[in-house]
Every structure is written in C-alpha cells, then in structure tokens.
Amino acid sequence: MKLNERSVAHYATCDSPADHAGFLRKRVERHHHHAHHHNATSYQRRWFVLKGNLLFYFEERESREPVGLVVLEGCTVELCEAAEEFAFAIRFDDAGARAYVLVADGQAAMEAWVKALSRASFDYMRLVVRELEKQLEEASKSLAACHKSPRRSSSSGRKRHLSNPALLPLQEKPTILENGYSTWGSGGGVLGGAACPDRDGGHAKPPPLPPRRRSAASSAAGSPVPGLPPAMPESPVSPETACFSKLHSWYGQEIAVLRREWQERQKRGHP
C-alpha cells in the first residue's frame, strides 16, 4: 500500500515538538511458519517518538528516517503479562492486526508511556475539543447574561473575570499560519457544525476516556477523573480502522525483509 512516505518521515523528524519520546524495547514478532526458529522471544531497542496519533520508531535516536509507524486508532493500551517487567501492549480491535509489545526502562517510564498512548487517538482529541467547544459556548452565554444568577454551580470557587467584557464572538477565530498552513475556518466544519449530543440539564460531563480493557493501567495512569462512567465496552470493529492494519503490515514487512537480508549476510560471513 502506498503512503506519502517522504512527508510522513518529514513529519516524524521535523522539529514540531513530540508528545512523548524515549527508548523502548520492542518485541520481535515472528511469523508462525518460521517454526524452525527457536522459541525465545527477542526484543529490539528502538527510539520511539509520539506525535499526535502516530507512534514512530527509529533504529537510533539520531536516525533520519523512522523504520516503523503505528497509527493509534482503534486500539487499546494495556499492561502486559509478558515475562518482562514494565511491559505493555498496543492491541487493535481489528483481529487481524498485529499487536505491539513494548518494554520500558522502569515503572515511571512505563506509566508515562501508557498514559500518553491511551490519550493519543484522534477520536479522543476530537471528544475533548467538542467538549471544550460546548463549554466555551456556555461560558459565553453565562457572561453575556451576567445579571442573571449562574445556571449551574458545578465546581466550587469558580471565578469569573468580568474585567474582560469584550467577548470574542465564536465565529471570529484567529488565522494561524504555522505548522503547515492550516487556517481557522469561519465557523463551519468540524468546529461549528459538530453534532451536539444530548446534555443533561446544564451540567456538562467530561467525555469518557477511550475504551480500555480493565487493567492496572487505569489506576496507575494519571489523576482520578470525576464523573467518568464505568469502563466502556469495547468499541465494535470499525471498518475504517481496518485500513490502519494495512499500514502496520506494510512497515512490518519492511523490517522482516531487512532482518532476513542481515541474517543471510551473517550466515555467509561464517565459514
């Protein structure tokens, strides 16, 4: 499957800040038909970089191109019952997609990675953005009607800064010409036209964290979030996310080919 590799590699290595980065050991996934190989699992140390919903990995920290890419959509991140300590896995709803087993250097590193990866999906970001959009609308209305008593008294100690009465109308958004030319729209599209789910009387609930299998990670990662519903059921396999397993296989094959070539060279080098 083709991919705009050069752009992807550029995005991976450009100086836009990464959301998380560090060394992890990645378990090597062997194909079933390589039965003649011994059964010991092996790991490769790679430099991982998380940008948005994309997890890149490089052979070395200084490498100019990633050797692999994991698209973090339709997946769960959970602690792993592997023989290794500090192991966690990225598993996909799409049953055909391979899982990624990764090992961190220590407890803190593992928790930081699990937390970062769990919140990396585009869908999660979109939920948060929509929620904030609603909150902004609500805050605007509250300020506009500042003579009335507050419609909700959710959190205590909430101050209102009425010293800035000039409200920024929701339609007027700044044009930001950084990082790839994207500009704000004029109120349409995703931001303005997002479908608003039903809300209960004036008290907005935070969106739930993405569905995750019950694991120690949910208590280890981050501060408790009030108002969360209990663990959501697994999201059904969506046809869209099947596309991403194609991307993973494609990159995985590249590695498999490189490994075979290396192994053959090693064999030839031995008398």
Added chain:
Amino acid sequence: VKKRLVKLVVNFLFYFRTDEAEPIGALLLEHCRITKEEENVFSISFVEEPERKYCFECDSEEQCQEWIEALKRASYEFMRRSLIFYRNEIQKMTGKDPLEQYGISEEARFQLGTRKQ
C-alpha cells in the same frame, strides 16, 4: 486521471480502486496545504515538497468545497490548536482551566506558546 474512491479517516486520506475493498494508498494529512485549483479541482501538497501536488477532480464545485473544508480540518495539529484556543478562551472567561478535569492540564502538548516554528 483515474477514478478513485477516496475516504477521509481521522488524519489520513485513503484511496481505493472503485471495485476493491482494500486501499491502494494513503496520504497522511499533517503539514499539508489544501488548495483550490481550477473548477472542481483541489490539490494537496506538503510542506517539504510544495511543488508536488496531489490533484483531485470532483463532480461539482459544491463537492469540491466540501472536501476542501473537511481536509483543512483533518489534521491532528489543527485539532490540537483548536483545543489550545478553546482552553485559553475558557480560562480567560471563567478563570478555570477546563483541562484539569481530564487530568491532562500539565501535558506539554496542550501548552500555549510551546510550539516553535
């Protein structure tokens, strides 16, 4: 000019031959520019190679505009900026950081002014 089924999924644009279920390719939509070309046509180009344009011809001008609007908003980076914008506005209006309730207020990726260009 080849007819393709094109599907926007999060920040990827997948394209298929019209009779096949598996995509033949994908474009990652980060650091890209969406440009209206001639009638019914838009193009996607990338920061590091701006002269290389992926052109798409639509059935109508209306469809063309819909795609341009959708693609401009498709990047993760665009959403991140939206989030930072809303967060800042809410904070100015209410004095409260709306990200605190999600436990993500300290994450570097949501801070204002940390993104360099």
